[in-house]
Amino acid sequence: MGEVLVLIDHQDGRIRQPALELLTLARRLGTPAAVVLGAGDAAPAIAAAAGEHGAATVYVADAPEFAGCLVVPEADALTQIARACTPTAVLITSSGQGKEIAARLALRLDSGLITDAVDLKRDDRGPVAVQEVFAASFTVTSRVTQGVPVITVKPNAVAAVPEPAVGRIEIVTVEFSPAATGTRVVARTPRAASGRPELTEAALVVSGGRGVGGPDGFKVVEELADALGAAVGASRAAVDAGWYPHAQQIGQTGKQVCPQLYLAAGISGAIQHRAGMQTSKVIVGVNTDPDAPIFDLVDYGVVGDLFDVLPGLTEEIVLRKV
Numbered sequence: 001m002g003e004v005l006v007l008i009d010h011q012d013g014r015i016r017q018p019a020l021e022l023l024t025l026a027r028r029l030g031t032p033a034a035v036v037l038g039a040g041d042a043a044p045a046i047a048a049a050a051g052e053h054g055a056a057t058v059y060v061a062d063a064p065e066f067a068g069c070l071v072v073p074e075a076d077a078l079t080q081i082a083r084a085c086t087p088t089a090v091l092i093t094s095s096g097q098g099k100e101i102a103a104r105l106a107l108r109l110d111s112g113l114i115t116d117a118v119d120l121k122r123d124d125r126g127p128v129a130v131q132e133v134f135a136a137s138f139t140v141t142s143r144v145t146q147g148v149p150v151i152t153v154k155p156n157a158v159a160a161v162p163e164p165a166v167g168r169i170e171i172v173t174v175e176f177s178p179a180a181t182g183t184r185v186v187a188r189t190p191r192a193a194s195g196r197p198e199l200t201e202a203a204l205v206v207s208g209g210r211g212v213g214g215p216d217g218f219k220v221v222e223e224l225a226d227a228l229g230a231a232v233g234a235s236r237a238a239v240d241a242g243w244y245p246h247a248q249q250i251g252q253t254g255k256q257v258c259p260q261l262y263l264a265a266g267i268s269g270a271i272q273h274r275a276g277m278q279t280s281k282v283i284v285g286v287n288t289d290p291d292a293p294i295f296d297l298v299d300y301g302v303v304g305d306l307f308d309v310l311p312g313l314t315e316e317i318v319l320r321k322v
């Protein structure tokens with residue numbers, strides 16, 4: 001079987017969870033080969049982690065351009081590696097940055113591109129991607145019919161499963177295109193750390209909507225999230241009211257999440273909200289209105305006041321953790 005290139009997301013010298021999920025999926029398609037770019041001294045440790053999750057080869061490239069410029073250096077590096085090894089597929093995390101790199105790569109390879117896959121399979125004609133489309137109302141399967149399939153996959157599509165492989169490091173010297181340095185990063189402002197997982201990558205998400213009644217109402221949402229180790233999300237009604245940051249909005253015009261567990265508290269379940277969370281593996285709704293549309297979607301529904309239900313749940317979870 002051919003190589004499946006996986007662009008490895010890393011941060012603060014550590015491999016990120018979505019990269020381990022991609023390596024797990026890559027094993028279904030062929031022999032995983034990790035691509036670690038701009039990791040500096042952390043590259044050997046990141047390569048070792050990729051090897052633990054099935055990477056037979058780890059292509060490592062380092063240069064100031066990776067940190068100092070926007071996405072073109074990554075696209076240059078991936079293009080060069082893909083042209084050299086003619087992979088079965090290239091897998092990239094479905095983040096904003098990942099999708100931009102994927103689009104540039106597909107264009108340069110004259111290949112088809114599939115974004116936001118939630119699962120990957122292989123049949124006798126090659127990789128097949130599963131996507132949820134039209135606000136997650138339909139599940140479709142697609143394949144790339146021209147060139148090397150370039151596929152972005154949403155975080156949490158699968159559970160990462162280790163499977164040790166050789167993890168042989170191959171150093172790559174990238175020849176950057178003139179466009180690589182066309183835009184430069186001149187400053188970085190770290191986002192204030194909440195101590196909670198990143199929303200789009202979190203395995204558990206607890207969200208609040210207009211039903212929380214105001215900014216203070218998010219306290220019970222946050223307490224439950226912290227007891228579970230979950231990220232906090234919000235409906236657009238809640239963020240438009242200024243009760244919670246826009247960065248936490250989930251839905252058609254917010255972030256798309258696909259966690260193992262999504263708990264919606266005081267959220268009616270409008271189609272635009274569903275578009276951002278409908279692919280969650282298990283959905284729980286807490287709402288005072290038994291006819292709320294969210295109950296058409298949930299695996300578990302609680303008809304009740306979130307100010308009773310959430311603290312009760314938090315207390316029980318904290319007790320069980322002791």
Ligand code: FAD
Pocket residue numbers: 208209210211212234235236237238249250251252253254255265266267268269270271272273276286287288289292304305306307
């Ligand atoms: P509501 O619809 O007002 O629902 C509040 C719910 O809380 C009700 O069901 C009520 O029964 C329940 N409730 C009240 N009190 C309690 C309590 N004490 N305990 C338990 N339950 C209680 N929305 C998004 O979320 N994300 C998007 O990205 C998004 N994009 C949009 C894009 C467009 C173009 C448009 C037109 C709309 C978009 N919307 C989006 C808005 C969307 O249509 C809804 O208006 C919004 O999702 C409603 O938010 P909500 O469920 O919090 O509020």
